[in-house]
Amino acid sequence: MADPEKSNDHEWALQRRLEDVFAKLGEKFGDLTGRVETHLRPTVTFEDVGGVRQAKAQLRGFAVALTDPDLYARWGITPPKGVLLYGPPGTGKTTLAQALATASGAIFYHLRLTNLTSKFGTNTAELLQEVLKIATGEGKAVLFLDEAEALSLEHLLPPPQALEASARLVATLCEKLDAMEPAARVLVVAATTRTDALDPALVAPGRLDHLIEVAPPDADDQREILELMRVRTEKNAGRQVFAPIDYDIVLPVMGGMSGADIAVIVRRALEAKVHAVGAGAPPSLLTTENLLEAIDGYKGVRGVVEKIRYGQYL
Numbered sequence: 458m459a460d461p462e463k464s465n466d467h468e469w470a471l472q473r474r475l476e477d478v479f480a481k482l483g484e485k486f487g488d489l490t491g492r493v494e495t496h497l498r499p500t501v502t503f504e505d506v507g508g509v510r511q512a513k514a515q516l517r518g519f520a521v522a523l524t525d526p527d528l529y530a531r532w533g534i535t536p537p538k539g540v541l542l543y544g545p546p547g548t549g550k551t552t553l554a555q556a557l558a559t560a561s562g563a564i565f566y567h568l569r570l571t572n573l574t575s576k577f578g579t580n581t582a583e584l585l586q587e588v589l590k591i592a593t594g595e596g597k598a599v600l601f602l603d604e605a606e607a608l609s610l611e612h613l614l615p616p617p618q619a620l621e622a623s624a625r626l627v628a629t630l631c632e633k634l635d636a637m638e639p640a641a642r643v644l645v646v647a648a649t650t651r652t653d654a655l656d657p658a659l660v661a662p663g664r665l666d667h668l669i670e671v672a673p674p675d676a677d678d679q680r681e682i683l684e685l686m687r688v689r690t691e692k693n694a695g696r697q698v699f700a701p702i703d704y705d706i707v708l709p710v711m712g713g714m715s716g717a718d719i720a721v722i723v724r725r726a727l728e729a730k731v732h733a734v735g736a737g738a739p740p741s742l743l744t745t746e747n748l749l750e751a752i753d754g755y756k757g758v759r760g761v762v763e764k765i766r767y768g769q770y771l
């Protein structure tokens with residue numbers, strides 16, 4: 458077991474180096490916000506992800522690219538450089554990328570492209586190169602490019618300029634990917650909700666050339682996700698929290714809901730319980746009825762929440 462204190466120091470030092478990169482590039486290009494977040498030891502595992510069986514199986518396979526890249530050479534090929542996860546909001550893309558880092562003992566670098574400000578947008582490739590340089594020196598890495606559709610720069614520039622600037626940005630980015638040493642134990646994982654806004658050059662052979670769909674959950678998957686959340690909640694609480702859930706009643710009203718929606722609903726139901734007990738109600742297990750109330754309440758505000766979160770990209 459690694460010393461947690463040492464690992465904290467390491468994470469802090471690494472975070473500082475990445476922040477230096479941002480500061481230096483900010484001086485060079487001006488007006489740079491955003492950051493890369495690192496998790497030296499992410500705790501999310503593939504077991505925490507419900508549904509998306511195919512995506513999970515495919516990603517598990519890619520752990521070898523980090524843990525045993527020489528294996529590819531033994532079969533006469535170079536290890537993959539990256540994958541693209543695509544699917545609707547809240548289906549588990551970020552969670553899966555973290556689980557891959559956990560499974561392969563890699564550092565997780567989380568770069569949110571939408572956080573980069575306007576002047577900097579077009580210089581993202583340079584930022585990426587600097588981050589890649591640091592990551593390569595640190596050992597195994599999952600470099601997560603979240604919200605990859607932001608590379609289209611549609612959110613920053615008017616359409617004609619966006620198209621041109623984005624073409625330049627993607628070209629530079631592709632150069633960096635092409636130049637990555639085959640021996641580098643860095644796997645780039647990009648994620649997007651919008652395949653239509655992605656440049657095909659990015660997913661050309663030798664780049665992010667594995668497209669992995671992270672599909673929305675069907676009813677069985679939703680059940681699996683709810684059960685995972687029930688088990689995790691009860692583990693955290695150290696006691697039984699839920700009465701048996703009547704899935705025949707709950708699932709039919711959850712059509713179209715993602716894992717992220719389900720997480721919010723469970724949280725809301727639990728919060729309502731805490732508030733009721735806080736106000737003097739006798740403690741009781743969380744019932745199917747309580748879940749239904751939370752689902753109902755959430756349906757009322759979900760549209761607004763989604764609009765605020767994703768509105769500009771839909």
Ligand SMILES: Nc1ncnc2c1ncn2[C@@H]1O[C@H](COP(=O)(O)OP(=O)(O)OP(=O)(O)O)[C@@H](O)[C@H]1O
Nearest residue numbers: 505506507546547548549550551552682716717720
């Ligand atoms: N398949 C799933 N299994 C279990 N939990 C899930 C799943 N999908 C989403 N969740 C829950 O929803 C939260 C958000 O999921 P996550 O951030 O991985 O989705 P995402 O696809 O990256 O969303 P976005 O497109 O908004 O970035 C997770 O922390 C988790 O609690």
Ligand SMILES: [Mg+2]
Nearest residue numbers: 550551603648
């Ligand atoms: Mg995400």
